[in-house]
Amino acid sequence: MNYIELINQFWQVRRSKRITSLQADVYFTLLNECNLRGWENPFEISNKLICATIGISEPSLIDSRNRLQQIGLIEFQNGKRNSQSPVYYLNNLSRNRTIGLVEPLVTSLDETELSAEPFNKLNKTKKNKTSLPESPVGEAEVPASKIIDLYNEICKNLPPVKILTEKRRKAINARLREHGYENVVKMLQMASKSNFLAGQSQRGFIADFDWLFKPENFAKTLEDKYNDNRYKPASQGTVVNGKDSNVAYLEGAYERLTQQP
Template sequence: MQIATVFSRFWRDRLNWELSDSEVALFFAILAEINRTRGENNNLLESKISIGTPKLELLAGMSRAEVYRARNRLKQYGLIDFVSGKGKKKYATYFLGDEFKKVSHIDIESETVNKVSQYETENATVSETVSVTLPETVSETRYKNIEYREENKENKREYIVPQQVEGPPQTPYQKIIELYHTYCPSLPKVRVLNETRKKYIRARWKEHPDLKFWENYFKSVEESDFLTGRANYGNRNPFIADLEWLMRPNNFAKVIEGKYKNRTETKKEEDFYITFPEGFKT
């Protein structure tokens, strides 16, 4: 088999295999060594080499782990095959893979044909051609592979369906205000919904995104003599809560904990806590 045929086939179809830079570099390193061995042994049918991993690392400019990964991928695509070495100085043997064994003839670009013909006429090998073009080939492949993969990424993005991220429902400001007006008739009406009030309502809604919770919350507020101004403090003006006060974090916690619940004469411990209707969540 002509090395030029292998070279041309590989260079033509490399993007179809989606090879990495390391895999391209390793393939050309193995191909160049096969071609060099053919020239030294004067055997143009030779299509295998025995070579140690350290030498492949130097030829391809890769680490040992990268060599192992790259050769496995090349074997997977049928570009090379190999038999691992066993013991000291018993190197692995590399062959051209099935993808090239079944190739009988491939058209070669005119420039490549001229170079190959020149060297074959002089009974020389094409190792010089390979060694000269190898750095160029790896560099060109790097950028073409990047372009190819980026194009594929763009195509794949068209089919990606964004995942819906679940979270609390959108804050129903108006509905919460309506519940406040309905169940807290003793408290001041909300005339202005400014950003400060929105901030407090939004924060409490994230903690309790359930309108039933707010219905029960406002019912408990209306039952409190202290929060509605019904408590008698003599000459002092009674305190009356409003929606913003009820939504502030510290005040909200105190209401939930029953601090403002009406106390009986016996002052039992359980009377200091709000007793919410069944289904009420805290």
């Protein structure tokens, strides 16, 4: 086994299996680590080190490595104790070399796997019920945890999300199917710019993740219907003769009432 051999294997597998850029980053980080250790295989490496190297969250790492194991590029086992790091093994599919940590879905590379036909024609088997959906515009599958990370990164003026529940996962996947990944990101950007959604209004309403990902609220936010031109913050007002417009209006009304006969 050598570096070039496994790199070529990765690109061969990617011709027939959907692999996101995030999953590719995880694989090449593991490949580089194995190379730095003189091809010690299997090897241990902590989640924190991988996350710090790539700049991703631990849930995103878990989603990515599960996919890599599912298609057979790697095998891994979690540490038996909290102090132990996970153990990884890089599979050499062309030589049918695995160590049996798990049973990979891909055990060898043949001409059918490597053909250039579209992915939907190659995959004749029923899709795993837990697999992530594709967007209608042909985006690669996107882990729900990545959307959570984007929300926390973009919408810093809104309540953060700390737990990815099954209900939230279903809502994320539904919006990805309906609108596509790019529109999900655009919606989050729109939400982050709205003072109204951040509670700066007469109502004091504050949107959260669950509210944004409801179908109707998602569509309205994406269409920029909560921009500040329509919903002025409660503290926003013009200045008249050195006074806030709200104060000036109240003083004027009082004077008119007191001057009436």
